[in-house]
Amino acid sequence: LNPQPQKTSFDSNQxxxxxxxxxxxxxxxxxxxxxxxxxLVFSRNxxxxxxxxxxxxxxxxxxxxxxxxxxxxxxxxxxxxxLKKLHLNYNYHLDxxxxxxxxxxxxxxxxxxxxx
Numbered sequence: 001l002n003p004q005p006q007k008t009s010f011d012s013n014q015x016x017x018x019x020x021x022x023x024x025x026x027x028x029x030x031x032x033x034x035x036x037x038x039x040l041v042f043s044r045n046x047x048x049x050x051x052x053x054x055x056x057x058x059x060x061x062x063x064x065x066x067x068x069x070x071x072x073x074x075x076x077x078x079x080x081x082x083l084k085k086l087h088l089n090y091n092y093h094l095d096x097x098x099x100x101x102x103x104x105x106x107x108x109x110x111x112x113x114x115x116x
Contacts, residue, residue, distance in 0.1 A: 012036070020044055020064075027051050035059075043067050043087070055079040066090055066110075078102035089113060 078099030
């Protein structure tokens with residue numbers, strides 16, 4: 001069973017948001033009210049491009065964009081200075097962006113089953 005998209009509201013202090021499998025094409029605007037977000041999961045969605053809006057989450061520690069049709073990760077990912085874990089499994093990435101070099105706190109990048 002896949003969860004069905006529904007209207008959600010978030011507390012501005014919420015630290016984890018999980019939209020796994022919602023088949024979203026873009027990030028819902030309600031997410032941007034969460035200024036202290038630490039973990040964001042958008043795996044198994046229909047995001048076609050790296051959502052630049054994510055870079056506003058300066059406290060983000062974990063980002064999961066696995067199993068999406070994203071094939072290019074923007075250099076702007078380097079603005080997520082507190083990012084520790086980046087999950088890009090089962091995607092079609094060609095190259096990692098230079099911006100990853102800026103992420104001094106990055107401990108883990110998982111890219112299992114990625115193909116060119």
